[in-house]
Amino acid sequence: MAERKHITLVYQYNDDWIGGTYYIQNIIRALNLLADDTKPVLLVLHDMNSSVDVIKDFGYPYIAFLPISFKLELHKKLLNKFSRFIIGKKMFKLKLPDAAGKNVYPLASNMSNKNITNGYYWIPDFQEYYLPHFFSKLEVYTRKAINKEMANANYPIVFSSKTAAADFDKFYPGNKNKKRILSFTSFIDNRYKQIRLETLQQKFNITKPYFIVANQFWKHKNHFVVLKALLLLKEHFPKFQLVFTGKESDYRNPGFFSSIKKYIQENSLQDQVLSLGFIDRNEQLQLMANAVAIIQPSLFEGWGTVAEDAKALNQFILISNIPLHKEQVQENCLFFNPEDEHDLAKKMLLMLQNEKTITSINYTALQKQFAEQFIQLFDK
Known part of the structure; x- marks a missing residue:
């Protein structure tokens, strides 16, 4: 049998955006539907405040959990606020542990991919362009700055829809990013x-x-x-x-x-x-x-x-x-x-x-x- 792929998932429970939490849970449930010999080995990186009990209940056979801190030191966070306005990007990013391996998803904008050879960032949508009046001016600026940084750095990006992928090309023309579309499904037992x-x-x-x-x-x-x-x-x-x-x-x-x-x-x-x-x-x-x-x-x-x-x-x-x-x-x-x-x-x-x-x-x-x-x- 071919060696199983090893994939790391980044998981944080957030009831202010429960859809993002369900998103990772549903990836694991989807993988559990595959034939056993095609199921990858999963490592779930999670913060201390995110219970993984619900994931354990899925009964996925090849899974491990690693609690880490997703927070930068205070002085780095403060310097990042200034650097985003001055040079258009953060000076400091969170380095994931080497145990994360090479296949990681989804990388967040505050995470470095320097030690990740095959990691993807995720952009769900571009609401800030279509409904800017529903955000503060700072949040609109921040969201656009994050996406512009991703475009300039040629980060690999997953989009949830063809619509979002087309929007990225529209708002960041000429980008050279590796782009993939992954439209998630729900799981209801x-x-x-x-x-x-x-x-x-x-x-x-x-x-x-x-x-x-x-x-x-x-x-x-x-x-x-x-x-x-x-x-x-x-x-x-x-x-x-x-x-x-x-x-x-x-x-x-x-x-x-x-x-x-x-x-x-x-x-x-x-x-x-x-x-x-x-x-x-x-x-x-x-x-x-x-x-x-x-x-x-x-x-x-x-x-x-x-x-x-x-x-x-x-x-x-x-x-x-x-x-x-x-x-x-x-x-x-x-x-x-x-x-x-x-x-x-x-x-x-x-x-x-x-x-x-x-x-x-x-x-x-x-x-x-x-x-x-x-x-x-x-x-x-």
């Missing part, structure tokens, strides 16, 4: 089915057919268009509810969730809107699976976890017609203009009044394809 829907309905006071929006309360996720569509339908079709799940804070726009609550109160939508917060993943999945439809109103995505969840669940999704979503979703969907609540209301009414037809998707095949494409990143 049957544990969510063991939770009785009736139990969740009682727990969360769900008393009517419902739509679900499973996004963190970030401004670009565009929750308001769904509330405005609900308001249009309220007079004519009041017998349904709208369920929100997700962390109720946005570090970039701290007052955003308060504005959501204010809108709900001012328009007397309390009886139809439920915000459940950050709930158990399997409870969320059971609610998604039994909704009239999932709604994904986002103004921008890199490669959306919610859309992948809908595909994995064989559930219907009403989804904004941004270019990325059109690349990502082709079945069991209706697209709508994310700036037009009338368009969304019309699509919601169609779902409420008509029996939906679901096309079965062989999602396991997509998961295996994801695993194979990931391993191919590290071919010689």
Whole structure:
């Protein structure tokens, strides 16, 4: 048997961006679908605050864990702040331990690849160019500076979509970077089915057919268009509810969730809107699976976890017609203009009044394809 590849994964739990955490978990779950003789040996580098118990539960047979610190010394961090403004890049970067080996993913912008021969950085999207008003001026500058540094240094980069890869070439023309596209999949086992829907309905006071929006309360996720569509339908079709799940804070726009609550109160939508917060993943999945439809109103995505969840669940999704979503979703969907609540209301009414037809998707095949494409990143 050929020698197994050795691949190092960089893992940090971050509930401010839970999608990034699930991303690494799903790589490991995808690799576990491969034939045993093609499974690589994995080393997971993680910080002290990131529990790896959930990864251990996956039962991946060839895996080890190495806790490290991802923090630079204070004086180096301070010097980096000045050097980015003066020379356009950081003076100091984190050197990963030699145990990381040669195949590492994903390298972060604060990590050096000097001792890594086959490591990739990851850029999910270029939201700062399309929605700069949702960021502070400093964050826009920082994100652009990081990407420009990657372009100038010819770092190997993975993009989650063809859309993002095309954006990189658009915003950094003439770049010579080695570029790869790796579109991730979701992983959903049957544990969510063991939770009785009736139990969740009682727990969360769900008393009517419902739509679900499973996004963190970030401004670009565009929750308001769904509330405005609900308001249009309220007079004519009041017998349904709208369920929100997700962390109720946005570090970039701290007052955003308060504005959501204010809108709900001012328009007397309390009886139809439920915000459940950050709930158990399997409870969320059971609610998604039994909704009239999932709604994904986002103004921008890199490669959306919610859309992948809908595909994995064989559930219907009403989804904004941004270019990325059109690349990502082709079945069991209706697209709508994310700036037009009338368009969304019309699509919601169609779902409420008509029996939906679901096309079965062989999602396991997509998961295996994801695993194979990931391993191919590290071919010689």
